[in-house]
Amino acid sequence: MKKKKFDASEYFLLFIVLFFSIGYILFPLYTLVSSALNDGNGNFGFSNFLNAFTKTTFQAAINSILLSLITVALSGITGLVFAYILHFQRIRTKSFFSSLLMIPLATPPLIGVVSFLFLLNEKGLLANLLELVFKHNELSFKFDGWSAIVIVHVYSFFPLFYLFTSSALKRIDSNLIDASYSLGASKTLTFFKVILPLLIPSVVGASLITFMASMASFSAPFIFGGSERFLTTEIYFAKINGDNSLASSIAVLLTIISIIFFILLRRYRTGKLFDIRHKGVPRTDFSSHRSQTSISGTIIISLFSLMLILPVFTLLYLSFIPEGSLMRNFLSESFTPENYLKIFSEPQFFEPFYNSLMMSLIAVLITLIAGISSAYLIAKVNTKFKSIIENIVSIPYGIPGTVIALSLILSFNKPVLFGAFTPLVGTFIIIPLAYSIRNIPILMQSSMSGFYSLDPSLEEASFSLGAGKMTTFGKVIFPLIFPSVLNGALLVFINSAGEFVSTILLYSYSTKTISVEIYSQIRMYNTGAAAAYGMLLFAVVMAVVYVSRKTIDKSITGI
Amino acid sequence: MSDLKIHNISKEFNGTAVLDKINLEINQGEFFSIVGPSGCGKTTLLRIIAGLEFPTDGRIFIKGIDSTSMPPQKRNVGIVFQNYALFPNMNVMENVAYGLKVKKESRETILKKTSSVLEKVLLSHKAGEKVSSLSGGEQQRVSLARVIVTEPDLILFDEPLSNLDYSLRQETRNELKRLQRESGITSVYVTHDQSEALALSDRIAVLNQGKIQQQGKPEEIYFNPANSFVSKFISHSNLFDSVLSKKLFNIEINNNQKLVILQEEIKPVKSTELKQGVITEILFTGYAYEFTISVDGNIIKSMQPLNTVLENFSKGNEVGLSLLTDKIRVVE
Numbered sequence: 103m104k105k106k107k108f109d110a111s112e113y114f115l116l117f118i119v120l121f122f123s124i125g126y127i128l129f130p131l132y133t134l135v136s137s138a139l140n141d142g143n144g145n146f147g148f149s150n151f152l153n154a155f156t157k158t159t160f161q162a163a164i165n166s167i168l169l170s171l172i173t174v175a176l177s178g179i180t181g182l183v184f185a186y187i188l189h190f191q192r193i194r195t196k197s198f199f200s201s202l203l204m205i206p207l208a209t210p211p212l213i214g215v216v217s218f219l220f221l222l223n224e225k226g227l228l229a230n231l232l233e234l235v236f237k238h239n240e241l242s243f244k245f246d247g248w249s250a251i252v253i254v255h256v257y258s259f260f261p262l263f264y265l266f267t268s269s270a271l272k273r274i275d276s277n278l279i280d281a282s283y284s285l286g287a288s289k290t291l292t293f294f295k296v297i298l299p300l301l302i303p304s305v306v307g308a309s310l311i312t313f314m315a316s317m318a319s320f321s322a323p324f325i326f327g328g329s330e331r332f333l334t335t336e337i338y339f340a341k342i343n344g345d346n347s348l349a350s351s352i353a354v355l356l357t358i359i360s361i362i363f364f365i366l367l368r369r370y371r372t373g374k375l376f377d378i379r380h381k382g383v384p385r386t387d388f389s390s391h392r393s394q395t396s397i398s399g400t401i402i403i404s405l406f407s408l409m410l411i412l413p414v415f416t417l418l419y420l421s422f423i424p425e426g427s428l429m430r431n432f433l434s435e436s437f438t439p440e441n442y443l444k445i446f447s448e449p450q451f452f453e454p455f456y457n458s459l460m461m462s463l464i465a466v467l468i469t470l471i472a473g474i475s476s477a478y479l480i481a482k483v484n485t486k487f488k489s490i491i492e493n494i495v496s497i498p499y500g501i502p503g504t505v506i507a508l509s510l511i512l513s514f515n516k517p518v519l520f521g522a523f524t525p526l527v528g529t530f531i532i533i534p535l536a537y538s539i540r541n542i543p544i545l546m547q548s549s550m551s552g553f554y555s556l557d558p559s560l561e562e563a564s565f566s567l568g569a570g571k572m573t574t575f576g577k578v579i580f581p582l583i584f585p586s587v588l589n590g591a592l593l594v595f596i597n598s599a600g601e602f603v604s605t606i607l608l609y610s611y612s613t614k615t616i617s618v619e620i621y622s623q624i625r626m627y628n629t630g631a632a633a634a635y636g637m638l639l640f641a642v643v644m645a646v647v648y649v650s651r652k653t654i655d656k657s658i659t660g661i
Numbered sequence: 662m663s664d665l666k667i668h669n670i671s672k673e674f675n676g677t678a679v680l681d682k683i684n685l686e687i688n689q690g691e692f693f694s695i696v697g698p699s700g701c702g703k704t705t706l707l708r709i710i711a712g713l714e715f716p717t718d719g720r721i722f723i724k725g726i727d728s729t730s731m732p733p734q735k736r737n738v739g740i741v742f743q744n745y746a747l748f749p750n751m752n753v754m755e756n757v758a759y760g761l762k763v764k765k766e767s768r769e770t771i772l773k774k775t776s777s778v779l780e781k782v783l784l785s786h787k788a789g790e791k792v793s794s795l796s797g798g799e800q801q802r803v804s805l806a807r808v809i810v811t812e813p814d815l816i817l818f819d820e821p822l823s824n825l826d827y828s829l830r831q832e833t834r835n836e837l838k839r840l841q842r843e844s845g846i847t848s849v850y851v852t853h854d855q856s857e858a859l860a861l862s863d864r865i866a867v868l869n870q871g872k873i874q875q876q877g878k879p880e881e882i883y884f885n886p887a888n889s890f891v892s893k894f895i896s897h898s899n900l901f902d903s904v905l906s907k908k909l910f911n912i913e914i915n916n917n918q919k920l921v922i923l924q925e926e927i928k929p930v931k932s933t934e935l936k937q938g939v940i941t942e943i944l945f946t947g948y949a950y951e952f953t954i955s956v957d958g959n960i961i962k963s964m965q966p967l968n969t970v971l972e973n974f975s976k977g978n979e980v981g982l983s984l985l986t987d988k989i990r991v992v993e
Contacts, residue, residue: 557744557746559742559744559746560746560748562711562713562733562740562742562746563740563742563746563748563807564748564759564763565712565713565732565733565734566711566712566713566733566734566736566738566739566740567739567759567760567763567807567808567811568734568737568760568763568764568811569734569759569760569763570734573763577748577759578748578750581750582748582749582750
């Protein structure tokens with residue numbers, strides 16, 4: 103795009119973008135850092151950091167990094183193996199499997215944690231089933247600590263590796279493989295010398311994302327962690343104990359680690375990816391080497407599908423079992439819809455559900471306005487300015503939810519300009535605000551991909567046919583970027599509807615969300631209510647995923 | 662009065678001159694081509710006429726009105742793009758109707774005009790189809806219909822045939838010429854393909870390195886190139902310096918001049934006295950033979966249609982050169 107002068111409407115968009123990025127990205131970060139550097143007596147320095155570096159914080163940092171490394175390794179192996187095995191399977195099983203993969207991908211982290219809790223707990227579904235089969239009570243499951251956290255993490259993150267690797271496998275030209283064979287290489291040699299090197303960029307990309315997400319993970323360490331300490335939970339406990347300077351020091355530490363990996367990720371994405379696209383010559387799909395489904399393949403897929411579905415199935419099962427059954431052998435209980443009826447009949451139980459939906463909608467609205475504005479400016483203006491906007495608006499992607507919540511609390515516990523001169527802490531709006539900040543990078547990226555895939559001559563054609571800027575945007579540009587924008591908006595909705603990490607720090611009695619309610623029901627051992635809430639959330643998320651796939655397919659192919 | 666007057670147009674990008682004092686006048690109903698190699702500035706000139714770029718210096722007059730700083734919306738100039746630029750969110754009919762809708766024409770007028778223009782481009786039966794389901798040639802016709810229907814003062818073509826394969830290109834070329842003649846709309850056509858420009862145009866301007874090298878009727882430019890660039894680019898002529906010209910053909914020219922011989926004006930002959938060169942390549946292209954003859958390291962090309970009387974040559978034959986014209990053309 104050429105350098106163009108701004109007109110009034112573009113200055114307005116610039117104002118929106120600057121207001122959002124200064125007020126809700128840079129200002130909270132600034133407050134966080136200055137709180138970390140302030141020792142409480144008005145002196146600035148690193149004394150907080152020195153105090154924060156006690157043995158426990160150090161142990162927490164080591165634990166967080168170790169957990170992330172283990173998660174990356176195990177999810178990576180799982181994802182890669184399945185991508186490779188499934189690549190040679192028939193299409194039908196593959197598409198079935200990849201739609202099942204939507205379950206762990208779209209399930210809110212807290213729901214994943216809760217379903218595993220119900221499935222593998224000492225009184226969980228699996229223990230009950232085994233008891234039923236083996237008729238004795240001595241099998242005791244201990245589902246907590248490291249193993250529990252790692253299992254939940256692998257469940258949540260391996261699909262990422264699967265998707266990255268299988269899309270890379272799809273892009274490999276089968277002629278490359280044939281060339282390798284014809285030059286005398288064996289199957290094994292071809293795998294290590296040709297296929298694997300082409301997969302490495304995808305694997306590295308998925309690893310960086312998983313590492314960041316693991317570092318920022320809160321729900322699993324929070325619920326299964328017990329006495330084990332991790333950076334995210336340390337921040338939470340410090341905040342709950344009222345030690346703001348300790349909380350912000352740890353938060354800054356965690357953010358620095360995350361941002362380093364975030365920068366690595368962005369560098370890597372722009373620089374190192376192999377270009378295996380070809381000019382002109384149509385590529386032969388490497389899956390033409392596909393064999394028929396083998397028996398072992400079928401068994402693996404079935405087992406795996408079961409593994410993907412089982413946690414959700416547990417949740418569904420428990421949601422129809424009367425309250426408090428986790429204490430008894432619930433296989434003998436009869437089914438009842440009472441858990442659901444309670445949510446929909448009693449206002450105080452319905453409120454969290456309503457709150458979550460409202461807050462998610464508001465978050466979608468805010469991200470739509472700020473996200474499309476930023477994407478539009480990035481697509482229009484000259485290079486230097488564009489990368490400034492893009493970098494600032496992308497920052498929240500690299501910041502853990504716990505840190506975002508903490509920085510909002512520190513920034514808006516007093517009347518400031520960006521809080522409309524009222525303290526926002528404890529209000530309703532601060533929660534959707536946190537969701538918007540966490541999700542703005544997603545909406546910006548999806549809108550940008552829409553703008554970039556537009557052929558610039560379409561705009562020129564419209565101008566030359568006499569249409570003004572507004573008409574062109576309304577009739578040509580917006581309809582064409584709509585699918586990408588919608589995709590982003592639905593993702594924002596899904597992420598917000600089950601958000602737990604920042605909500606747990608920001609909610610007050612009247613602004614409980616569904617995720618907070620699930621957590622408090624579990625603390626009270628109300629498994630039925632927790633499961634019913636979880637299923638509702640799961641149903642909403644899956645409905646959105648389904649609708650988005652439909653609408654997006656339709657708007658691409660239908661017109 | 663001319664429909665389009667380009668007066669002293671210059672354009673710089675970051676200090677580099679892309680167009681240097683271009684002057685052109687294009688008459689009403691004329692089909693005018695701007696032809697040149699890639700990077701010569703022809704597309705920039707077209708975009709300046711359209712209002713998608715603005716010149717660093719000079720003025721543009723459309724129908725006598727100074728349009729130099731007018732935005733594209735106000736110019737009433739239609740563009741047919743190389744990649745068609747059809748709106749993928751609209752069907753064929755909606756694409757064609759777009760310009761009229763924007764001008765707030767009545768429903769009946771829109772319907773009447775779009776139907777009649779779709780008939781002209783032979784696409785009435787595809788009115789309700791998605792543009793992506795059309796072939797490249799059909800898409801290009803929709804793109805032309807979308808422009809014609811708005812009755813512009815000027816149609817600009819930006820290499821409209823270059824995305825089509827060879828046979829479709831010939832077909833679409835003839836179609837385009839017919840539609841232009843029928844509509845009578847003044848057209849400016851930009852291309853790097855000299856044969857396309859020759860076949861379509863009433864007049865041609867040859868552009869190189871931001872400067873107009875020559876303008877005139879196709880035959881004028883083909884047979885009387887103004888300089889060595891034009892003769893090479895338009896007719897792929899053979900150029901001989903004064904020494905060679907004297908040695909081979911006994912024609913005396915000045916030292917700073919070059920003799921221009923078209924490929925079809927020179928042919929190899931088997932002769933015992935005249936052994937000037939060696940045939941290094943013979944290509945059969947269907948309607949002609951193309952000979953490459955090397956004379957003391959100088960390459961000479963000869964193209965002979967099948968109906969010319971030719972002896973039986975093969976590669977490596979020593980041959981003489983025979984001129985088939987007595988016209989002597991020279992360029993600086």
